[in-house]
Amino acid sequence: MLKRLLTTAGFILASLAMGPAAAAIDLPIVFLTRAEEPRLPLSFVDPVVEDPGVWGARLAIKDNQTTGGFLGHNYELVEVVVPAGADIAAVFAEQIAAGGRLFIADLARDDLLVIAQHPEAANTLIFNGRVADDDLRRTTCFPQVFHTALSRAMRADALVQFLVWKKWTELFILAGSTEGDQAYAEAIRRAARKFGAEIVAEDSYAYSPIARRTDSGHIQVQSQMPLATQAADDDYDVLIAIDENEIFGEYLPFNSYAARPVAGTHGLVPMSWHRVQEQWGSTQIQRRFTEVAGRWMEERDYAAWLGVRALGEAVTRTNGGDVVALRAYLRSADFALGGFKGVGLSFRPWNQQMRQPVLLVNKRVLVSVSPQAGFLHQRTPLDSLGFDEPETDCALQ
Amino acid sequence: MPMRPGLKRSLATFACATALAFPAEAMTIYVSNEKGNSISVIDGDSLEVTDTVEVGNRPRGIALGKDHRFLYICASDDDHIQVMDTESLEVVGTLPSGPDPELLVISPDGKRLYVANEDDNLVTVIDLESGTKVAEIPVGVEPEGMGVSPDGKTIVNTSETTNMAHFIDADTFEITGNVLVDQRPRIAEFTADGAEVWVSAEIGGTVSVIDAESLEIKKKISFSVPGLQPEALQPVGVRILKDRSKAFVALGPANRVAVIDAQSYEVTDYVLVGQRVWQLELSPDETQLFSSNGVSNDITLIDVERERARKSIPVGSYPWGIAIKP
Numbered sequence: 217m218l219k220r221l222l223t224t225a226g227f228i229l230a231s232l233a234m235g236p237a238a239a240a241i242d243l244p245i246v247f248l249t250r251a252e253e254p255r256l257p258l259s260f261v262d263p264v265v266e267d268p269g270v271w272g273a274r275l276a277i278k279d280n281q282t283t284g285g286f287l288g289h290n291y292e293l294v295e296v297v298v299p300a301g302a303d304i305a306a307v308f309a310e311q312i313a314a315g316g317r318l319f320i321a322d323l324a325r326d327d328l329l330v331i332a333q334h335p336e337a338a339n340t341l342i343f344n345g346r347v348a349d350d351d352l353r354r355t356t357c358f359p360q361v362f363h364t365a366l367s368r369a370m371r372a373d374a375l376v377q378f379l380v381w382k383k384w385t386e387l388f389i390l391a392g393s394t395e396g397d398q399a400y401a402e403a404i405r406r407a408a409r410k411f412g413a414e415i416v417a418e419d420s421y422a423y424s425p426i427a428r429r430t431d432s433g434h435i436q437v438q439s440q441m442p443l444a445t446q447a448a449d450d451d452y453d454v455l456i457a458i459d460e461n462e463i464f465g466e467y468l469p470f471n472s473y474a475a476r477p478v479a480g481t482h483g484l485v486p487m488s489w490h491r492v493q494e495q496w497g498s499t500q501i502q503r504r505f506t507e508v509a510g511r512w513m514e515e516r517d518y519a520a521w522l523g524v525r526a527l528g529e530a531v532t533r534t535n536g537g538d539v540v541a542l543r544a545y546l547r548s549a550d551f552a553l554g555g556f557k558g559v560g561l562s563f564r565p566w567n568q569q570m571r572q573p574v575l576l577v578n579k580r581v582l583v584s585v586s587p588q589a590g591f592l593h594q595r596t597p598l599d600s601l602g603f604d605e606p607e608t609d610c611a612l613q
Numbered sequence: 614m615p616m617r618p619g620l621k622r623s624l625a626t627f628a629c630a631t632a633l634a635f636p637a638e639a640m641t642i643y644v645s646n647e648k649g650n651s652i653s654v655i656d657g658d659s660l661e662v663t664d665t666v667e668v669g670n671r672p673r674g675i676a677l678g679k680d681h682r683f684l685y686i687c688a689s690d691d692d693h694i695q696v697m698d699t700e701s702l703e704v705v706g707t708l709p710s711g712p713d714p715e716l717l718v719i720s721p722d723g724k725r726l727y728v729a730n731e732d733d734n735l736v737t738v739i740d741l742e743s744g745t746k747v748a749e750i751p752v753g754v755e756p757e758g759m760g761v762s763p764d765g766k767t768i769v770n771t772s773e774t775t776n777m778a779h780f781i782d783a784d785t786f787e788i789t790g791n792v793l794v795d796q797r798p799r800i801a802e803f804t805a806d807g808a809e810v811w812v813s814a815e816i817g818g819t820v821s822v823i824d825a826e827s828l829e830i831k832k833k834i835s836f837s838v839p840g841l842q843p844e845a846l847q848p849v850g851v852r853i854l855k856d857r858s859k860a861f862v863a864l865g866p867a868n869r870v871a872v873i874d875a876q877s878y879e880v881t882d883y884v885l886v887g888q889r890v891w892q893l894e895l896s897p898d899e900t901q902l903f904s905s906n907g908v909s910n911d912i913t914l915i916d917v918e919r920e921r922a923r924k925s926i927p928v929g930s931y932p933w934g935i936a937i938k939p
Contacts, residue, residue, distance in 0.1 A: 282753055282754045286777060497755070510912040529776075552795075552796050558866075560796055596844060
C-alpha cells in the first residue's frame with residue numbers, strides 16, 4: 217500500500233516537473249485468449265500452469281504504465297477470455313467497436329487465423345504470443361500480425377546448432393503423430409540440412425492419451441521405451457524426442473535402448489523462456505513476475521510480455537498511438553527491445569517474427585543459448601535461427 | 614643469457630616509460646567478484662592480489678566512503694549493503710538498502726549513500742552517519758545506474774526497462790526531469806565540471822551525453838569495431854577524465870574499452886581487454902584505468918596516456934565492480 221502511494225506520488229511529482237505536457241494519450245491493449253482446460257504435464261514436479269499468458273501481459277502493462285506515467289501515455293490492459301465454443305470473430309469485432317486496436321493474441325492457430333483474416337483487422341496490430349507454425353512465417357503472413365512466439369524452425373535451429381557445436385551430429389528422431397509433432401520433426405530435418413547434421417533414423421510413437429497417474433506405471437514405461445527407441449540400434453548421437461502434448465517424451469531420458477542423451481521437446485529443450493534463466497539482468501523480471509503472478513514465468517507469459525512491451529516501446533519512441541506509425545516503427549531498424557536475453561530484440565520485416573536468442577534448458581539449469589558462436593550471418597547471428605528472408609514467400613511491406 | 618641488443622633496448626625503454634607513467638603510489642584496488650562472493654584486494658604497486666575477503670551473496674556495485682575507511686558493497690542476493698573496513702578487511706556492518714541493490718554512489722560530502730533497488734523501482738537514500746534510510750524515491754522500472762553531481766545537488770538514476778535518466782533534486786528528493794535514452798541504460802556519470810551527464814545504453818549500443826542544465830541530449834555516441842556484429846557493442850561502464858580530455862567506455866561482450874575524445878565526442882580508439890568488460894575505474898592520479906572483465910575472471914590495467922592495455926590481473930569469479938583507495 218505504502219509502495220503504491222509512493223509510486224503515485226512519484227508520478228504526480230514527475231508530471232509536475234515535466235510541466236505542461238502534450239495531451240495524454242489513452243492506449244488500451246486487448247489481451248485475447250480462450251477458456252481452455254490446462255495441459256497436464258507428465259511430471260508431477262512441473263506445475264499445472266494457471267492462466268498462462270495473461271500474467272505476462274499484466275506485468276508488462278505495469279512496466280509500460282511506469283514509463284507512460286512520465287510521458288503522459290495511459291496504458292490499460294483489457295482482458296478478454298473467449299468462452300469455449302463462442303465465436304471469436306464477434307468478440308474481436310466488439311473490441312474493435314469499443315476502440316481496441318492493439319491486440320495480444322494468446323490463441324491457438326484457428327482462432328488466430330480468424331482474427332487475422334477478419335475484415336476489420338486492417339487497422340489493428342496483433343501480436344501472436346503462442347502459435348509456432350512455420351507456415352505463418354513462410355507462406356501465410358499478415359501485415360498486421362507480429363510474432364513474439366518462437367517458430368518451430370527457430371527452436372529446431374537453436375537446438376541443432378548446439379548439437380553441431382557439440383559434434384553430436386547423428387540424430388534419431390522419435391516423433392508423436394499429431395500435426396504439431398510432425399511439423400516439429402520437419403523443422404528438425406530442415407535444421408539438420410541447414411547446419412550439417414544428419415537424421416540417421418526416424419520412428420514415430422503411436423499413442424493415445426494416457427493417465428499420468430498409475431500405481432505401477434514405471435514397470436511398463438521401463439520396458440516400452442527401450443522398444444520404442446530400438447530403430448537406430450545405438451548408431452546415433454542424440455535421440456530427438458518430439459512430443460508437444462506431453463504423452464511420452466518425459467519417459468525417454470534414461471529409458472532409451474541405447475545410452476544416449478535426449479533433446480527436443482524433452483531432455484534438452486529449446487525455449488524462449490524458463491525459470492532457470494537468470495542471466496542478463498533477468499533476475500529482476502523473474503522476481504517481479506513471481507511476485508505478481510505467484511508462479512514462474514512460462515513461455516506464453518514471456519511472449520505476451522514481449523508483445524505489450526514492444527507496443528510500449530513503439531508508443532514511447534513515436535510519442536503516439538497511431539497504428540500506422542507504430543507498425544512502421546516496430547518494423548524499422550531503430551526498434552530494439554530489451555528482453556533479458558543479452559541483445560536487443562527486433563522484428564524481421566519480411567514476416568514480422570521477433571528475432572530472439574533461444575535458451576537451451578534441461579529444466580534444472582540453463583545449458584546454453586543459441587545462436588551458437590561461429591554460426592554467422594551477414595545481418596545478425598539471430599537471423600541464423602528460423603526462416604531467413606530468401607527462404608520465405610512472405611515479403612511484408 | 615645473451616640478449617639481442619634491440620630487444621634489450623626496447624625493454625629498457627619500456628621500463629623507463631613504465632616508471633614515468635606510473636609513479637609509485639600506495640594505492641589499493643578493490644574488486645567485487647559477483648559469483649565468487651568475495652572482494653579481491655590488489656596492491657597498486659605489485660599489481661598482485663594480496664587478500665580475498667569473503668563477503669555477502671552476489672557482490673556487485675562497490676564504492677569507497679569519503680575518507681576511504683569503509684568500502685560499501687551491494688550484496689545483491691542478501692538485500693543489503695555491507696560495510697567493509699579497508700584497514701582490517703573485515704565486514705563490520707550492514708546498511709538497509711531494499712531488495713537487490715546493484716549500484717551505489719556516495720555524495721561528494723560523504724554523508725549520504727544513494728542506491729538503486731531494481732526490484733522495487735526505487736532509489737533509496739541512506740544517511741551514512743546514522744546508518745538509516747532517509748528517503749525512497751520512486752523512479753522507472755529497474756533502476757540501475759546512479760550518478761551524483763560534483764556539487765552534490767543532483768542525483769541521476771537510470772532505469773533499464775523505462776529507458777530513462779531521472780534527474781532528482783538531492784534536497785527535496787523530487788524528480789526534476791526525465792530524459793529518454795536508448796535501451797537498457799546502465800551507468801550515469803557526471804563530468805567533473807558538472808555540465809554533462811554521460812549515460813550508457815547497453816542494448817541500444819550508445820552513450821548519450823546529456824546537458825545537465827537543459828536536460829537535452831547534445832550528442833549520442835555510437836561505436837563500431839570492424840569484424841564485430843553491432844549487437845556485441847554493449848556500453849556499460851563510463852569514466853571521464855577530470856579535464857574532459859578523454860573518456861572511456863566499457864563495451865561488454867565486445868571485450869574492448871572505447872577511448873573517446875571528450876571534447877569532440879569522437880571515438881578515437883578501442884583497447885582490447887578481457888572478456889565481457891563491465892565496469893571501469895580510474896586511479897586517483899588518472900594515469901591508470903582498470904576494467905573488470907566478467908567472463909575472463911580478471912581486471913585489465915590500461916595506460917591512460919598511451920591508451921594501451923598493460924597487464925591483466927586474475928581475480929575471483931565474475932569480477933564486477935572496482936573501487937580504488939589512494
